[in-house]
Amino acid sequence: MNKISKAVISRLPRYYRYLDELKAQKIERISSKELSKMMNVTASQIRQDLNNFGGFGQQGYGYNVQYLYDEISKLLGLDVPHKMVIVGAGNLGQAIANYGNFKNRGFEITALFDKNPELIGKKTVDAEILDINYLYDYVKENNVEIVALTLPKEPARKVAEKLVECGVKAFWNFAHTDLRFSGDIIVENVHLSESLMKLTYRISDKDKSEK
Amino acid sequence: MNKISKAVISRLPRYYRYLDELKAQKIERISSKELSKMMNVTASQIRQDLNNFGGFGQQGYGYNVQYLYDEISKLLGLDVPHKMVIVGAGNLGQAIANYGNFKNRGFEITALFDKNPELIGKKTVDAEILDINYLYDYVKENNVEIVALTLPKEPARKVAEKLVECGVKAFWNFAHTDLRFSGDIIVENVHLSESLMKLTYRISDKDKSEK
Numbered sequence: 001m002n003k004i005s006k007a008v009i010s011r012l013p014r015y016y017r018y019l020d021e022l023k024a025q026k027i028e029r030i031s032s033k034e035l036s037k038m039m040n041v042t043a044s045q046i047r048q049d050l051n052n053f054g055g056f057g058q059q060g061y062g063y064n065v066q067y068l069y070d071e072i073s074k075l076l077g078l079d080v081p082h083k084m085v086i087v088g089a090g091n092l093g094q095a096i097a098n099y100g101n102f103k104n105r106g107f108e109i110t111a112l113f114d115k116n117p118e119l120i121g122k123k124t125v126d127a128e129i130l131d132i133n134y135l136y137d138y139v140k141e142n143n144v145e146i147v148a149l150t151l152p153k154e155p156a157r158k159v160a161e162k163l164v165e166c167g168v169k170a171f172w173n174f175a176h177t178d179l180r181f182s183g184d185i186i187v188e189n190v191h192l193s194e195s196l197m198k199l200t201y202r203i204s205d206k207d208k209s210e211k
Numbered sequence: 212m213n214k215i216s217k218a219v220i221s222r223l224p225r226y227y228r229y230l231d232e233l234k235a236q237k238i239e240r241i242s243s244k245e246l247s248k249m250m251n252v253t254a255s256q257i258r259q260d261l262n263n264f265g266g267f268g269q270q271g272y273g274y275n276v277q278y279l280y281d282e283i284s285k286l287l288g289l290d291v292p293h294k295m296v297i298v299g300a301g302n303l304g305q306a307i308a309n310y311g312n313f314k315n316r317g318f319e320i321t322a323l324f325d326k327n328p329e330l331i332g333k334k335t336v337d338a339e340i341l342d343i344n345y346l347y348d349y350v351k352e353n354n355v356e357i358v359a360l361t362l363p364k365e366p367a368r369k370v371a372e373k374l375v376e377c378g379v380k381a382f383w384n385f386a387h388t389d390l391r392f393s394g395d396i397i398v399e400n401v402h403l404s405e406s407l408m409k410l411t412y413r414i415s416d417k418d419k420s421e422k
Contacts, residue, residue, distance in 0.1 A: 076415070186417065193312060204287065
C-alpha cells in the first residue's frame with residue numbers, strides 16, 4: 001500500500017464516526033453521494049480518500065458499510081486492544097475515564113493516578129484512582145501502551161520522561177506544553193485552549209468584515 | 212491586510228502560547244532562529260508566518276516579544292472579553308470551567324447549566340451550576356457570545372438550535388456529533404476520540420513498518 005497522506009489520515013476518524021452511525025442505523029450500503037451529503041464534503045473527495053485503501057466501493061453500487069468500517073478500524077489500529085492509564089485524576093482525567101465509547105473501541109483504561117489523597121481510592125466507571133507513587137511500577141508490570149496526561153504542565157514533562165524510561169511508547173497529552181522526545185515516542189498533543197482561540201479568531205474576523 | 216491562510220491561523224495559538232511563556236520568563240526580544248529551536252519548526256516558516264502580519268521583526272534584531280504577543284492577541288480576538296457559558300456540568304464541563312488560563316485570556320465563564328439536580332447549585336471556581344431550564348433566558352439577558360457544549364450528542368443538537376434562536380453566535384462543541392447551521396454561526400468541533408484515533412493510527416503504522 002502506498003504511503004497515505006497526513007490529510008487523509010486526519011480525516012479517517014471522521015469517516016469512522018459516520019460509518020459507526022450508519023451501522024447503528026442498520027444501513028448496509030451507502031453511495032459516495034449520500035455520504036457526501038451527510039458529511040458535508042464533496043463526493044469526489046470521499047472517492048479520492050477511500051480510493052487510497054483500494055477496492056472498497058463499486059461503481060453504481062456504493063460502499064459496504066461494515067466492510068469499510070472494519071478496514072478503517074484496522075487502519076486506525078482499533079482492531080487490537082490498547083492498554084491506557086490516565087495520569088491526573090481531576091475533572092478532565094475523570095471525564096476521559098468515564099467516556100464509554102473508548103471501551104467499545106478497544107481502549108482498556110485500567111487505572112488513573114493522582115497525588116491528591118482525596119481522590120486516591122475513588123472509582124470511575126471501570127477504573128480506580130491510585131497513588132501516583134505506584135505509577136511507574138504499574139506501567140512496567142501491566143505493559144501499558146498509552147498514557148493520557150491530564151495534569152499541569154510543570155509535572156507533566158518530568159512524569160513523561162520517567163514513563164518513557166519505563167517503556168511507554170505513546171502519550172495523549174493534554175498538559176499545556178508540547179512534549180518532545182528523541183527516538184520513536186509518539187505524542188498527540190491536545191491543547192484545548194488553542195481550539196477556543198480558533199473560535200475567537202473566527203468571531204473577530206467576522207466582526208471585522210461586517211464593519 | 213491580505214487574507215491570512217487557514218494553515219497560518221491554525222498555528223497562531225501556538226505562537227501565542229510560546230510568546231506567553233517568553234513573557235513569563237521576562238524575555239523581551241527573540242530571533243526567529245531561537246524561536247525556531249524552542250518551537251521545533253524552521254526559522255523560515257516562522258519568518259513567513261509572522262510576515263503575514265507585517266513589520267514585527269527587524270533584520271538582525273529579532274522580534275519584540277510583547278509587541279508580537281499583543282498583535283497576535285488582537286488577531287485571535289483575545290483583546291476583547293468573551294462571555295461564555297457551559298452546557299453540561301459533568302466532568303468535562305467542570306474541567307473547562309476550572310481552567311484558570313481562560314479567565315486570564317478574557318473569557319468570562321459566568322455559569323454552567325445542567326439538568327442533574329445533584330449538580331445544580333454547586334459552584335466551580337468562578338461560576339455556579341444552574342438549572343438548564345434557565346439557559347435560554349440567561350443567554351438572552353446576559354448577551355452570551357459563546358456556548359461550550361459538553362453534553363451528550365442526542366440533546367446537543369436540539370439545545371444548540373434553540374440557542375441560535377436566542378442569539379448565540381458561536382459554539383465550542385465537544386458533543387460527539389458535527390453541528391452545522393445555515394447562516395454565519397461559528398462552530399469549533401472538538402472530538403477528543405478522534406485525536407486518540409490519530410494516536411493509535413501512528414502506533415499501528417509504526418508497528419507495521421517494524422515488521
